[in-house]
Amino acid sequence: MKNVVILFLSVFLLYSCKNEETFTGDAPNFVLNVETSQLEPVPGTYMYIRGVAQASNSLESVRIKIEDWELDKTITMKSDDIKTYDVDYKFMAPDDVDSEKNAEINVMVTDKAGLQTQYQFFASATGDSSAPEIFANKNIRLQLPEFYEVVSTGATTDFNLEFDAVDEKMLKEISVVCEDINYSKQISVHAMDYHFVDKLSLTESKQYIIGITATDNDGNKVKKELSVMLGLKDYDVMYFADVNTDEELNSDLYGIPMEAVKEGNYIFSATYYNRNANTEVRFLTDETTFTQTTFGLDEKGKLTSGSNTTDVKPVVLPKANQYYKVTLNLIDMTVTAKEVTPPADKYASTVIGLLRGATGWTADKVTWAPANKDVMTKYDENTYLMYIDLEVSAASNNLAFTFTANAWNPYFYFRSAQEPDIIVPMKEGAHANYPYSITQNTTYRFYLDTYASRSWAVPVSASNGE
Structure with missing residues (x-):
């Protein structure tokens, strides 16, 4: 496909005095054919302006003017009753075309009543190499969320889909598809941006996938996939x-x-x-x-x-x-x-223990050093899993400890003191400082699973006396 690079700027209505009192029709117009026009200038090569000019009162002329290139061409109708004219104008790009500058192209359509409409485009020597973008709001470049949660309001719930598609040169097409509800819409676009708004009727409590594709004139595409959940509750934690x-x-x-x-x-x-x-x-x-x-x-x-x-x-x-x-x-x-099936345990022969902190233990605290750890027993059938039995004091309300081996390597810290069941292996982190309440001193079996990154503690009486 030809590399058509056109930036639509504006449309002006210019009125003359000729027969103005007899004019009763619509203003003349011109629709550029972005597929077949070639408006990317390459020095010494041909460019094409193709499209359709129309006028309800019959056409008088079509004028094409590029002032920077000293081009001014007027096509005069040979008959008084031509209301539609296929413009197909070929011209050569200047040898010294400036790749850093956009040339302004003016197309002026005049009808027999003297009413004129002027269209402006840009011809750019810079190709369109980037794909379009899709935003929730183009003005502040707000990204479109990929996930929506919708509360059901009845037998049918409308989901309002709204977004902006933007391209640096010109968009060609917007496609929106949701197979779950047999929804499909393709929109031809001949502008730099497009604001899409539509309602999708959802009927079941389920996930709906919406696919959005924006294509520019040079074939560059961007695709977005949205997930819409209707009537289902998500949870922060499970x-x-x-x-x-x-x-x-x-x-x-x-x-x-x-x-x-x-x-x-x-x-x-x-x-x-x-x-x-x-x-x-x-x-x-x-x-x-x-x-x-x-x-x-x-x-x-x-x-x-x-x-x-x-x-x-x-x-x-x-x-x-x-x-x-x-x-x-x-x-x-x-x-x-x-x-x-986990990989081979690289710490299978490493001695790992529980290192007690200052609070929560019935035994006297020893110096905080790996050599003073309480050695854990590893299961023969799974060396990732190990345990130790230690007595917890009823007089305290916080339990401080961590797991480690010799010389602090490896060490297994907790993700946070508030979440002591989740282990972050081999990274420095928080000691467990877990609040608890027991009525009497109790021996707990502390488990560590270095593959599942989990730790837990249950009374020895509840652990089958292993």
């Missing part, structure tokens, strides 16, 4: 639990349920080491109770939600001594468990 009662949820010191990873809007996952066959797991929105919103399976094995673990069946992880990645997808309304 938890993952392998117990069945509220009492068990609150029997640990921290970490059960574990905070899931939010992979995107409406999608959460948890990497979990399944030590025992047929472990039952669920997702929930409140780390202290199942009675808010709990996600699991229904009787037919489909994703469901509820406020208890009786109606919401668990997802069962069948294999013992197996890592799983369990994913909750609220868009597809699915929950999946995929087996994961």
Whole structure:
């Protein structure tokens, strides 16, 4: 396709006195054919202005003028009843055309009543090499969001789609497609920018994907994909639990349920080491109770939600001594468990321990140094997973500690003191300084999983005495 580079500037109506009192029709007009015109000047080569001139009172003339190039051509109609004329004017670009300067092209259409309309274009020696851009607001270059959440208002909910497409030279076409509702609209554009507004009627609580494509005259394209969620609630945080009662949820010191990873809007996952066959797991929105919103399976094995673990069946992880990645997808309304095989543990033979801080322990605090760590026991079948039993004091209300090996390498810190279940391996960070309340000194089993980047602590009596 020819590299047509045209910038539309303005249109002027110029009135003469000739027969003005008899003029009753519309002003004459000219429509440039941007597909076949060639207005990118290359020294010594031909350029073309092609289009259609029209007048309700018949055409008198079409004048083409480029003052910078000393070009002035008037095409006079040979008949008095020509109302439509196909302009096809060829001329040669000057040998000394300035690539840094745009030449102004004026096309003036005059009708038999003496009414004249003037059009202005630019011919540019600089090619159109950049794709169009799509904005929520072109004036402040506000980016168009890729995700929208819409609350359902009835059987049908209208989503107002609005955006601006902009190109440095000229747009050719805007395309908007949403296959979920059989919506498709293509708009021919012959301007530098276009403001799109339309309503899309949504009927189901689901995700809708809207594809937007803007194309310029030189074939450059930009594509945007929008996700619109109707009637579905997203959550800032989600938890993952392998117990069945509220009492068990609150029997640990921290970490059960574990905070899931939010992979995107409406999608959460948890990497979990399944030590025992047929472990039952669920997702929930409140780390202290199942009675808010709990996600699991229904009787037919489909994703469901509820406020208890009786109606919401668990997802069962069948294999013992197996890592799983369990994913909750609220868009597809699915929950999946995929087996994961970790790489060889490069710290399999490294001695890792829990290093106690100043508060929360019944034993005397020792100097804060790796050599004084309490050594953790690694499981033979999975060296990523380890544990240690230590007594926690009822007199304190904060537990300070971290995990480390010799000479502080490797060390496993918590993402923050407020979230001690999530481990950031091999990076300096926050010690756990976890607030708690127990009525008597209790021995807890502290777990560390360096592959799943998780830590948790449960009373020894609840850990099957391992």
